[in-house]
Amino acid sequence: MQERYEHAAIEADAQAWWDGRRVFAATEDRSRPKYYCLSMFPYPSGRLHMGHVRNYTIGDVLARFMRMQGRNVLQPMGWDAFGLPAENAAMANGVPPARWTYDNIAYMKRQLKSLGLAIDWDREVTTCSPDYYRWNQWLFLRMLETGVAYKKTGVVNWDPVDQTVLANEQVIDGRGWRTGALVEKREIPMYYLRITQYADELLAALATLPGWPERVRTMQANWIGKSVGVRFGFPYELGGERRVLNVFTTRADTIMGVTFCAVAAEHPLAAHAARGNPALAAFIEECKQGTAMEAELAQQEKKGMPTGLFVTHPLTQQPVPVWVGNYVLMGYGEGAVMGVPAHDERDFHFARTYGLPIRQVIQKAGQSFADDAWQPWYGDVEGTTCIHSGKYDGLGHEQAVAAIAADLKVLGVGDTQVQWRLRDWGISRQRYWGCPIPIVHCAGCGDVPVPDDQLPVVLPDNLVPDGSGNPLGKTPAFVDCACPSCGKPARRETDTMDTFVDSSWYFLRYASADNARAAVDDRADYWLPVDQYIGGIEHAILHLLYSRFWTRVMRDLGLVKVDEPFQNLLTQGMVLNDIYFRKPATGRIVYFNPTEVEIKTDAAGQQAAFLKSDGAPVESGGIGTMSKSKNNGVDPQLLVEQFGADTARLFMMFAAPPEQSLEWSDQGVQGAYRFIRRLWKAVYEHVAAGAVPGTATMDALTGEQRTLRRQVHQTLVKVTDDLGRRRVFNTAVAAVMELMNALDKFTDTTAPGRWLRQEALEKVVLMLSPIVPHICHALWRELGHEGALIDERWPERDASALAQESVEIVLQVNGKLRGRIVVPVGASEADVKEAALADPAVMRWVEGKPIRKVIVVPGKLVNVVA
RNA sequence: GCCCCAGUGGCGGAACGGUAGACGCGUCAGACUCAAAAUCUGAUAUCUGCAAGGGUGUGGGGGUUCGAGUCCCUCCUGGGGCACCA
Numbered sequence: 042m043q044e045r046y047e048h049a050a051i052e053a054d055a056q057a058w059w060d061g062r063r064v065f066a067a068t069e070d071r072s073r074p075k076y077y078c079l080s081m082f083p084y085p086s087g088r089l090h091m092g093h094v095r096n097y098t099i100g101d102v103l104a105r106f107m108r109m110q111g112r113n114v115l116q117p118m119g120w121d122a123f124g125l126p127a128e129n130a131a132m133a134n135g136v137p138p139a140r141w142t143y144d145n146i147a148y149m150k151r152q153l154k155s156l157g158l159a160i161d162w163d164r165e166v167t168t169c170s171p172d173y174y175r176w177n178q179w180l181f182l183r184m185l186e187t188g189v190a191y192k193k194t195g196v197v198n199w200d201p202v203d204q205t206v207l208a209n210e211q212v213i214d215g216r217g218w219r220t221g222a223l224v225e226k227r228e229i230p231m232y233y234l235r236i237t238q239y240a241d242e243l244l245a246a247l248a249t250l251p252g253w254p255e256r257v258r259t260m261q262a263n264w265i266g267k268s269v270g271v272r273f274g275f276p277y278e279l280g281g282e283r284r285v286l287n288v289f290t291t292r293a294d295t296i297m298g299v300t301f302c303a304v305a306a307e308h309p310l311a312a313h314a315a316r317g318n319p320a321l322a323a324f325i326e327e328c329k330q331g332t333a334m335e336a337e338l339a340q341q342e343k344k345g346m347p348t349g350l351f352v353t354h355p356l357t358q359q360p361v362p363v364w365v366g367n368y369v370l371m372g373y374g375e376g377a378v379m380g381v382p383a384h385d386e387r388d389f390h391f392a393r394t395y396g397l398p399i400r401q402v403i404q405k406a407g408q409s410f411a412d413d414a415w416q417p418w419y420g421d422v423e424g425t426t427c428i429h430s431g432k433y434d435g436l437g438h439e440q441a442v443a444a445i446a447a448d449l450k451v452l453g454v455g456d457t458q459v460q461w462r463l464r465d466w467g468i469s470r471q472r473y474w475g476c477p478i479p480i481v482h483c484a485g486c487g488d489v490p491v492p493d494d495q496l497p498v499v500l501p502d503n504l505v506p507d508g509s510g511n512p513l514g515k516t517p518a519f520v521d522c523a524c525p526s527c528g529k530p531a532r533r534e535t536d537t538m539d540t541f542v543d544s545s546w547y548f549l550r551y552a553s554a555d556n557a558r559a560a561v562d563d564r565a566d567y568w569l570p571v572d573q574y575i576g577g578i579e580h581a582i583l584h585l586l587y588s589r590f591w592t593r594v595m596r597d598l599g600l601v602k603v604d605e606p607f608q609n610l611l612t613q614g615m616v617l618n619d620i621y622f623r624k625p626a627t628g629r630i631v632y633f634n635p636t637e638v639e640i641k642t643d644a645a646g647q648q649a650a651f652l653k654s655d656g657a658p659v660e661s662g663g664i665g666t667m668s669k670s671k672n673n674g675v676d677p678q679l680l681v682e683q684f685g686a687d688t689a690r691l692f693m694m695f696a697a698p699p700e701q702s703l704e705w706s707d708q709g710v711q712g713a714y715r716f717i718r719r720l721w722k723a724v725y726e727h728v729a730a731g732a733v734p735g736t737a738t739m740d741a742l743t744g745e746q747r748t749l750r751r752q753v754h755q756t757l758v759k760v761t762d763d764l765g766r767r768r769v770f771n772t773a774v775a776a777v778m779e780l781m782n783a784l785d786k787f788t789d790t791t792a793p794g795r796w797l798r799q800e801a802l803e804k805v806v807l808m809l810s811p812i813v814p815h816i817c818h819a820l821w822r823e824l825g826h827e828g829a830l831i832d833e834r835w836p837e838r839d840a841s842a843l844a845q846e847s848v849e850i851v852l853q854v855n856g857k858l859r860g861r862i863v864v865p866v867g868a869s870e871a872d873v874k875e876a877a878l879a880d881p882a883v884m885r886w887v888e889g890k891p892i893r894k895v896i897v898v899p900g901k902l903v904n905v906v907a
Numbered sequence: 908g909c910c911c912c913a914g915u916g917g918c919g920g921a922a923c924g925g926u927a928g929a930c931g932c933g934u935c936a937g938a939c940u941c942a943a944a945a946u947c948u949g950a951u952a953u954c955u956g957c958a959a960g961g962g963u964g965u966g967g968g969g970g971u972u973c974g975a976g977u978c979c980c981u982c983c984u985g986g987g988g989c990a991c992c993a
Contacts (some may be wrong), residue, residue, distance in 0.1 A: 084993050125992060197991075208991040256911055260988075263910050335989050339908040387908095463990095470991065540993070578987060581911080614913095615987080666986085695931070696919060700912095702986070704919060708932050715946095716931085722946095772921070775930035782930090785947095851926050856974040858926055896973050902925055906973045 042728045042823045046721035046816070048685025055818040056157055064831055065159045067115040069567045076112035077568045078104040079548055079607075081576030081584075082119040082166070085145040086126055089152040091616040091667055091693075091705065092577065094677045098690045098812075099613055099699050099770070100575045101158045105811035106764045107572075108159070109835040115568055116159055117551040119166030120146050123174075123475045124540045125208060128506045131474075138474040139502035142169055152678060156686045157815050164554040168543035173550065174476040175497030176560035177542055181232075182479060182490050183598050189235050192488065195467045196333045199227035205510045206471040209334050219508055226329050231469035231536070232478060236590045240265055240461045242604075243589055252609030254700070257581045264582050266462025271446045272375070273455025275302060275352035275361060279313070286310060286352045286363065289374035289460050292384065292422075293449075294441035297430040298402035300392065301380040302352060303345060303366035308376045311365045314348035321346055321365065328367045343368045343391050355454045356445075366391065372464055382412075389415045404428045466587065468539040473504055473512045475537025483524035483531040492525050498533070511535050544584055545591035548574075548606060561595070566602050574607040578700075581612060611768060614702040618673040620662030621650055632672035633659055635705075664704065675705055687813035688714045694770040694812050716778060717816060720809075723784065724802055724820045730795070733825075737793035739841060746797055747842075749787050753801045754842040756780045760808045761835070770812065777808055799824070807836050851902040852877050854886040870897045877903035 059065065069075075080100035083093050097118075104116040120142075127138035134141070146167065153160070166173055184190035198207040200217035206229075211218045236243075244265045247258045271293040274285030286302060304311050306328035315322040324346045332338065344367045351360040368387060369378055382392030382399040392399050399412040403425045408418050418425075422438040433441050449455030469478065477498040479491035491498055501519055504512040513519050513535040524531035552565040576584075585607070592606040621633045638650050638659055650659050667674040680689045692713040697703040742750065756776045763773035784801055787794070803824055810817035810830055821830035845866055850873060852860040860882035864873055874895050877883055883905055890907040897903050 081993095086993090121993070206991075210992045212991095260911050264989085266910095333991090336908080339989085341908090466990080472991085539991070541990095544993085577993090578912085579993080580988095582988060583990065584993085617986095663985095698920085701920090702913085706919065706932070709919065712931055718946095767923080771919095772930080775921075778930055849926090853925080853974075856925090856972095861926080894973060896925090898925060902974095904925080904973055 042725055044722075044725055046718050048687065048717075048815070051819045052155075052157060052685055052687065052815040055815040056154065058818065058829065059157075059159075059831065065116065065161050066163055067113065067117075067161045069564055070113045071567070073111065073113040075568060076104070076107040076114045076573070077571045078107065078114060078116045078573050079551075079571045079575070080116075080118070081574075081580065082121050082544070082547060083149065084121045084124060084126070085142055085149055086669075087145050087148070089149050089677050090674050091618075091677060093153075094156065094689060095616055095693045095699075095703060096575055096577070096613055097153065097156065097158055098693045099611065100573070101156075101690075101814075102694065102764070102770060102811040103573055103575070103768070104159050105814060106835070108831075109807075109811070109833065110765075111834065114159070115161060115164075115551070117164040117166070117554075118153065118158070118160045118162065119164075119547055119551065120168060121540065121544050121547075122146065122167050122169035123537075123543055125210070125472070125474070127474045128472065131505050132508055135505055137503050137505050139169070142474075152681075155681050156677075156690070159814075164551045166547050166550050166554055168476075168540075168547065169474075169500075171497045171499050172557070173547075174500075174543070176550070177476045177538060178479040178491070178496050178498060179493060179560060180546070180595070180598075181538070181542075182493065182496075184234060184594060185490055187598070189238070189594055190232055190468075191235065192230055192232055194228045195231040195233070195469075196226050196228055197471070198333050199225045201225060203509045205508065212332060212334070215331055215337075223330065224332065226331065226333050229471075231467045232480075233465040233467050234590070234594075236466045236587075237461055237463055239590050239593055240267070240463050242593065243463075243586065246589075246605060250605060250608075250610075253607075254610060254612055257578075257585070257610060257612060260581050261586055264463065264586065268460050268462070270458060270460055271442065271449065271455055272458040272460075273355060273449045275355060275379075276454065277350065277352040279350075285454065286377055287375040288377045288379045289458065290379055291460075292381065292442075293445045294422075294427060294433070294436070294438050295381040295384045295402055296356060296379070296445055297427070297433065298381040298383045298400045299354060299361060299379045300382060300398045300400055301362050301364055303364045303369050303378050303380055303388075303391070304348075305369040305371040305376040306365055306367065307371040308365075308369075310350065310363060310377075311348065314350050314363075314365075318349065321348060325365060328365070338368075338370075341367065343387065343394070345391060345395060347395075355449060355452060362397075364395070373462065374460055383410070384419050386415055386420060389419070400429065402427060402430050466539075466541075466590070468542055469536040470539055471511050471535075472537055473500075473506050475540060476500070476542065477513075478534045478536050478538055480534040481522055481524055481531045482534060483526060483529065485529060486524055486526040486531075488534075489524055489526045489531070495525065500537070513537075541584060541587050542591075545587045546595065548588070549592070549595065549601060561600055565600075569601060569603045570606055570608045573609045573611065575611045575613060578612040578614065585610070611699060613699050614697065615666045616703050616705060617664050618667050618675060618705040620665050620671050620673050621659045622662050622671075623659050632662075632670070634672050634674070636675070666702075667705070680710065684710060684714045685717075685815070687717055687816050691717060691774065691813050695774045696771065698769045698771050716781075717813065719781065720805070721816065721820070723781065724806075724823055727795075727798055727802055728823050728825075730790070733795050733799045734792045735796070737796040742793060742797075745787075746789065746793055749783060749801065750797055750842045751845070752780055752783050753797075753804055754838045757804055757808065757836060757838050758843070761838075764811065773808075774812065777805055780805060804836055806830070807833060848900055850877070850900075852880055852883050853902060853904040854883055855906060856904060859883060859886050866900075870899065873897055873899075873903060877905065 078100055080096050104114050108114045122142050127142050130141045131138045181190055198212050200207050200220055200222055202220035202222040207217055212224050215224055217224055244267055247262055268291050270289055270291035272289045274287045276285050306325045311325055315325050345364045348363045350363045352363055354361050380388045382388040383401045384403050401410045405418050405425045425438055427433045427436050427441050433444060446457045477500050479498045481489045483489050506512045520533050522531055522533045548571055549561050549565050552568040553562045556562050588606050595601045619635045621638045623631050637653055639653050650661055652659050665671055692710045696709050759776045760773045763769050806817045806820045818830050847863050847865050850862050850864055860880050862876055862880055874897055887905055887907040892907050894906040
């Protein structure tokens with residue numbers, strides 16, 4: 042055995058061994074329980090970043106661990122290859138997005154391979170390939186047929202200078218990122234998927250996902266946002282015609298406190314009132330300007346303007362003024378709300394601003410109402426009763442809502458209704474680098490779906506966008522076509538699909554990746570659902586919800602049998618690093634990569650950062666997610682070259698639990714490397730000492746030998762639990778490190794001692810193999826095994842090694858630690874209590890006080906309450 | 908603004924209501940070396956004490972419990988998401 046640990050040779054050798062025997066190619070072996078281990082596929086941005094390394098190492102550890110547990114493991118990989126960055130790169134470099142993307146994929150695939158991941162590359166999926174996206178198109182057409190897909194108008198960010206639609210990301214402070222022009226909202230026709238039709242099921246089924254983090258389920262439930270309330274109408278007359286203004290409210294109990302109604306700027310009533318009212322028309326225009334982003338809308342100043350119209354309160358018959366409010370969303374409910382300033386905070390501030398009356402109709406015991414300042418209890422529903430509400434006075438929230446809903450129903454103006462926050466999913470994007478929507482617009486026949494036998498509608502791969510609109514629209518070879526229905530010249534749809542479509546079913550395609558005739562086949566029934574899905578917390582809502590929806594749509598089309606695609610979910614935390622920058626007097630902030638920066642400590646002990654290239658200081662921007670924009674990423678390539686994939690993997694697993702954010706640390710990497718070299722050295726020295734004699738008889742072991750063997754098996758129990766049940770890896774690594782520390786101190790060179798060392802090292806190599814597979818592959822051979830480690834099973838614990846004769850008990854007096862005693866295992870509670878009370882330290886602390894209570898936790902502690 | 912999560916030594920973190928700080932990093936001391944690096948050994952929350960020991964301590968405040976870093980309420984700070992970044 043070689044004395045030096047040489048990661049490059051060891052890793053190349055192990056990877057060649059796995060590749061040469063195709064050990065990770067998965068087949069549908071029905072005799073074994075399957076394990077589908079899936080990591081979120083990467084966007085091919087150019088190079089792998091640390092977030093990827095973390096994500097894929099977690100997946101790989103679980104995949105390899107489950108393989109050792111006897112499961113038939115599938116771990117596939119692919120590319121989320123459509124998207125905006127390719128268009129941005131094209132604009133910057135003049136290279137077509139297709140070439141940029143495929144070059145990136147080739148490079149990143151080499152990087153992934155160098156990490157030694159147990160991936161079945163035969164199932165690789167690339168979403169920008171026609172082999173994949175033709176099925177997006179095919180599935181979209183099925184959704185059109187079943188009514189899941191439909192067309193309506195939607196709001197987009199419009200850059201009036203570039204004449205193009207902007208992504209939210211491209212809008213900075215309300216202006217276009219390239220032109221600096223004020224962004225406008227614009228309504229255009231788009232295709233939508235009826236996810237709201239599945240809202241009930243998507244919400245209810247969260248209860249069937251105990252393997253998901255509670256917080257993700259909560260976020261999804263809030264996103265779907267089911268609320269039960271009352272929908273009712275305020276009657277009014279317009280041009281001699283009787284109409285109603287419908288609103289939805291969860292607070293029908295406050296209906297007697299209505300002093301105004303507010304409608305969205307896009308509401309028909311607003312448009313009507315604006316005719317002949319230039320000031321109102323201007324206000325409505327102003328509301329329609331600006332952002333379409335919820336985060337910005339929610340923070341802008343609440344503004345409104347009266348329409349001059351009045352509606353009638355359905356219960357009091359009083360006239361109620363109608364306002365236009367910029368805080369009313371057309372997309373939610375009816376696009377109109379009843380205004381109850383006394384009991385809704387937004388309405389309160391609105392009413393205060395515009396001098397509208399505030400009428401208290403809810404009271405709470407011990408609280409007094411004043412209309413000059415908002416108090417949180419005004420919005421309470423518990424412990425409140427109605428006042429100033431006529432026949433409803435004295436009723437609680439629920440009773441009042443029920444009574445008022447019933448009365449509105451009798452009047453024929455309202456009823457209880459379930460309202461969802463969830464909106465239908467708009468999938469049209471006015472962009473080039475995406476999956477073409479398979480529709481042809483014909484002057485005679487209208488919107489005609491492309492027939493299945495003409496799929497895929499192939500995206501031309503040689504265009505270079507210039508930022509002014511979708512280049513597809515300027516490409517006659519793409520746009521001009523014959524109508525599939527009448528054959529006359531027609532125009533092809535130039536919108537492409539949201540890239541979330543691509544990622545909503547790729548995990549199904551992996552199971553049937555080579556099928557050119559169908560999107561999925563019965564192999565999907567074998568592999569699905571995904572047993573373990575691993576990805577960033579930033580996908581907690583959208584991607585995961587869309588995937589759950591899409592899977593159900595495919596189920597209802599008879600294509601798959603599962604309801605839920607992902608049985609267990611692990612949301613890994615972000616990878617963070619230091620941020621350094623300079624802010625020139627004019628121009629934009631310049632960020633420097635931490636590798637370009639040197640930290641110096643001056644005479645006074647103050648630390649300061651300097652740029653290596655010019656020696657001048659840079660400012661510290663704290664710590665943040667590794668990102669291109671902050672230029673604080675670390676290239677995994679350099680790490681792998683310098684220290685090897687095993688070190689990179691070990692550091693990632695050891696530095697933090699998987700769900701927490703992870704701070705990058707060069708010194709932490711050094712520590713991981715040091716441990717790997719220690720492991721190598723321990724095996725080297727053991728092997729160099731010659732062959733291990735026979736076997737040892739357990740009952741002949743000395744106390745010290747028994748202690749070591751117990752620790753070996755205790756570590757095995759802990760690591761098995763951490764990897765299997767708890768899914769935390771940092772503590773598993775720590776336990777093995779402790780064992781290695783103990784092994785260092787175990788200098789016994791007798792025959793049983795050497796035998797124990799052999800056993801300990803074998804267990805360590807097996808336990809660490811999911812995390813650092815390359816070095817373990819090599820060490821397993823060196824420890825004298827003919828077969829390869831990849832074919833080994835996870836070791837079993839030896840119960841006899843774990844047996845103990847005595848156990849330490851912690852003694853507390855009034856909850857404070859005061860001493861310890863050692864008692865025999867299985868000592869009775871009474872004996873332990875007696876021993877505890879007889880302990881000198883306990884006696885000293887309870888002296889003179891009557892003992893009120895003694896709590897005994899068997900095998901752990903005694904707490905004396907005095 | 909709304910929804911979700913996290914705050915523990917100099918740092919990353921451990922503690923699955925029961926010994927706070929495992930393990931690693933860093934620092935300090937020692938060994939080896941002409942020297943340095945590497946490696947190895949030991950110490951390392953804080954205050955008090957010669958020591959044994961004792962006090963304090965898990966972002967702030969309050970609560971539940973024999974016992975709270977852990978559960979509940981509230982506030983502060985940081986992070987993620989908010990529907991066209993992926």
